[in-house]
Amino acid sequence: DQQVKQNSPSLSVQEGRISILNCDYTNSMFDYFLWYKKYPAEGPTFLISISSIKDKNEDGRFTVFLNKSAKHLSLHIVPSQPGDSAVYFCAASESNYQLIWGAGTKLIIKP
Amino acid sequence: DGGITQSPKYLFRKEGQNVTLSCEQNLNHDAMYWYRQDPGQGLRLIYYSQIVNDFQKGDIAEGYSVSREKKESFPLTVTSAQKNPTAFYLCASTARASTDTQYFGPGTRLTVL
Numbered sequence: 330d331q332q333v334k335q336n337s338p339s340l341s342v343q344e345g346r347i348s349i350l351n352c353d354y355t356n357s358m359f360d361y362f363l364w365y366k367k368y369p370a371e372g373p374t375f376l377i378s379i380s381s382i383k384d385k386n387e388d389g390r391f392t393v394f395l396n397k398s399a400k401h402l403s404l405h406i407v408p409s410q411p412g413d414s415a416v417y418f419c420a421a422s423e424s425n426y427q428l429i430w431g432a433g434t435k436l437i438i439k440p
Numbered sequence: 441d442g443g444i445t446q447s448p449k450y451l452f453r454k455e456g457q458n459v460t461l462s463c464e465q466n467l468n469h470d471a472m473y474w475y476r477q478d479p480g481q482g483l484r485l486i487y488y489s490q491i492v493n494d495f496q497k498g499d500i501a502e503g504y505s506v507s508r509e510k511k512e513s514f515p516l517t518v519t520s521a522q523k524n525p526t527a528f529y530l531c532a533s534t535a536r537a538s539t540d541t542q543y544f545g546p547g548t549r550l551t552v553l
Contacts, residue, residue, distance in 0.1 A: 338480065363541070372444075372530050372544030373483075418482060427498065428542065430475075430482035 332356045333421050335431035343439050348406040350434050352419030355400065359421040363428070364393060364404045367416045376417075377404070406436075414438045443467065446531050446545035453518070453525070453552050461516045461548045463531030469543070470536050472514035476500065477528045477547075486529075489514055518550060526552045 334353045342348045352362075360381040365373035379386040379393045379402065386393050392405045406413055419431040444465045453459045465472065471490050475483040485498030489508040503522025508514050514533075518525045529548045534540040 333482070335482075370449075370528075370547065370549065372446075372532070372547050374544070375541045378541070420483075427485055427488070428483075430484070432480060432482045 331432075332359075333419055333429045333431040335417075335419055335434045337434050338432070339435040339437065341437045341439060342409050344411060345408045348404075348409045348413065348436055348438070350404040350406075350417050350419075350436065352402045352404075352431055353400060354402075354421050354429075356421070356423065356429075357397075357400065358423045359429075360424055361422040362393070362395060362402050363420045363422075364391075365418045365420065366413075367418060367433070373418055409436075409438045411438050411440060444531060444533055444543055444545035446529075446548050448548060449546065451548055451550045453550065455552055456520045458517055458519050459550065461518065461529055461531075461550070463514045463516065463545055464512055465514075465531075465533045465543075465545075466512060467533060467535075467543060468511070469533035470511070471534045471540075472508070473532045473534075473542065474498075474504075474506065474514070474516045475530045475532065477530060483530065486516065525550055 363378040364376040367373040377388050377391045377393050379395050395402045416433040416435050418433045420428040447462045473488040474486040484500050487506040489495035505517045531545040532542040
């Protein structure tokens with residue numbers, strides 16, 4: 330049973346436009362959420378996180394929105410740049426030592 | 441520079457052989473983790489260690505073993521009992537709990553011939 334779901338395996342966005350990556354979860358006990366970016370054959374790198382006490386967190390071009398009632402979070406990238414082309418993973422934690430990961434969404438930024 | 445190193449980057453193994461993947465960190469982090477990534481799937485936790493000389497099984501520990509004799513090192517052995525070992529293996533560490541940001545190594549691509 331997948332507790333963290335990223336239903337879009339891939340997403341294609343024009344350079345300069347907004348990229349919106351979505352993530353749904355089923356466990357209402359999750360209290361911390363993270364987004365990671367991964368290039369092929371490299372380890373993921375941390376992008377941005379949000380605690381369940383907030384509904385928005387912004388860092389430069391990246392904003393994460395959390396809707397607890399819908400058990401949904403999204404990552405917005407504005408404006409999208411060619412270097413943003415990567416696989417984006419959503420992960421969630423219930424304040425223990427295990428992060429639960431989504432399957433990832435491949436973002437392709439078109440020039 | 442502080443960080444996590446994994447070696448080798450690419451590893452080939454004959455079926456039936458054990459192989460050990462190295463993971464070293466100089467971040468002075470207490471907790472270390474091993475994940476496996478397969479195409480179209482999220483990262484799956486194999487083993488994790490919160491402190492030296494202690495480790496716990498993750499979701500897919502069967503066919504794997506680990507040791508944590510030193511804070512800096514958390515090697516993963518892929519045994520011949522692992523039925524489908526070809527994958528990309530990622531090591532990570534956090535200062536303490538999983539709510540801390542996980543720092544990842546560059547990964548090791550293991551291919552069983």
